Amino acid sequence: MLNINNLTVTLGGNKILNGLDLSVPAGEVHAIMGPNGSGKSTLSYTIAGRDGYEPSEGDITLDGESLLEMGPDERAAKGVFLSFQSPPAIPGVATMNFLRTALNAQRKARGEEEMSSAEFLKVFREHAKTVGLSPEKLKRPFNDGYSGGEKKRMEMLQMALFEPRFCIMDETDSGLDIDALRMVGEVVNSLRGPDRGFLVITHYQRLLDYVKPDRIHVLAGGRIVHSGGPELAKELEESGYEQFASEAA
């Protein structure tokens, strides 16, 4: 499914990702853990295709097709979804109009039929209920006046709505209480399936109590320095990244 090969990204003269290799097969959930500044967010922005995050070396492929020449919207249409660590508010842009425009733009790019307003509204309301966002909130401009937790709920709503092929969750757990974490777990687990992959970026083990990963990777110094099974999370929680950080050098 997602293959990253020798990925090197330099920002402001600093090599943030340094020959990173990673492979997430379809149907699996992989977690990336790592200390602050190890390049976790850079990795998610690079996969999503943000301006300024063009790799100097390496490649990223989804189902064998390179993503690097595609704009962020083309990657989204291919099924790449990024749940943002700090989603922006977009004042003046009506939430439902934006999301319907986005959904139909993806469908159009894939040669699928666009979704009618009525159908969209029905699906949208269902997901809003699942993630616990009130209809009143959703009448506001996108993320306008939302708390940090509500913004994360909106991310999960969209993940459910777009039904992406590959989901990157960048610290979705940060700032969430237990109930919200459980909701995130529910959304992810309902989406898990043989055709879909997940990359869960997190600092803490607690999200992994709700989203059981197949593999865990330690990111340090811009590359994956250690990989293991789900048991690695506990080990990291107890002894920290120090033991692996030295491997990055």
Add this chain to the structure above:
Amino acid sequence: MSSPIPLTAFEDRLLAEVPDTDLAELLRSRGLPGRRTETWKWSDLRGALRDVREPSGAYASKAEAPITLEGATVLTLKNGVPQAPHGVEPKPIVKSGEKVGSTYVVEDGLVVSFYDQGRDAEDEIGAGEELSALAALRPLMSISVLPGFTHKIVLRRLSDGEGRHGDNVFVTVGEGARATLVETHEITGSPFVNSRTELELDAKSVCDRFIVQTAASEAVLVHSSVLRLDEAKDGETVKLNQMTLALGAQLARHETRLTHLGESEAKIDALYRLSDSLHTDITSHITFEGEDGVTDQLVKGIADGRSRGVFQGKFLVQRGAQRTDAKMAHHALLLSKGAQINAKPELEIYADDVECAHGNTAGALDPEALFYMRQRGVPEDEARSLLIDAFGGEVLERVKDEAVREQLAALFHGGAS
């Protein structure tokens, strides 16, 4: 006063037509306002009008109204010439036994008069107001909404050709009357148009005024508005809601001079959207003469290509204008490296118990929001368009009339295209 400068051939021509008054003296000594005039330094009218322009001939184009207003009386000026209202018999206006104009009772409580002459507006000639005074010399068209009546008026200004013309419109909204006034500038070709609207709002009246100027890449337009808001009576204040939508010209200046005589409320909003090498200048000068005047001004603009947007806003709070409440905000989006925004907010305050605030920003589209929208699958052009509409939406939301708001939004969305 600076020493006289060599005049252009066009200035010489203008001078020959102006009565020998202070206005002529001013034009003779410094020519038309332009780069060297402090209040016109970003709108070089003089530079744009170097070549002699002959008076415009008859209007020969066809234009589709950019905005319509249900139930409104439509009045038209073609190349500056007022067109007689349909189906109404004129009555002569006689002064000292001589006919000086014609008057039309268009509807109950709505009177339109055409005079053969304008007037010498010497009292209004200050720094850079020569254009307003020049327009005041034109034959006067007056529109009166009589006390207590409610009327909707669309005043279409149609212009074409490559000459020059202007107009001189005087609107009064009588005591307790309500008026919706839409003024358009629909220009094809490359004329120089010098328009003037004088608007007097009597006690307890309410006026929603919209100025809509569609894009005219080769035209030069100056529209001066002189507004007076009467003081409150029986606890009721005069209310003016003005909104200008300007889509640019080779040079376009929309200037508003407003005086709060006492307690009254005004919104002086504007929205401009420019591309290519279009120019728009939104200038306002609000004077608080009496107590309890309220102005709330929100101006937003978008400049793309090599266009230039200018905002000059001034609040003058005179001694004794206590409890003035004045807010001014101008925010601009620059969509390209070649685009320019020049802004100058100015406060001059001589009273001590006042609230005055101003804010001014210029920047690019939020890259964070743009990336976010694209990550969700919205193509770049569409994401930019949504963000631009959202930016302008803040001004448009302040328009209460839904039908008008939607038409303005569509014009704004279409921009200069």
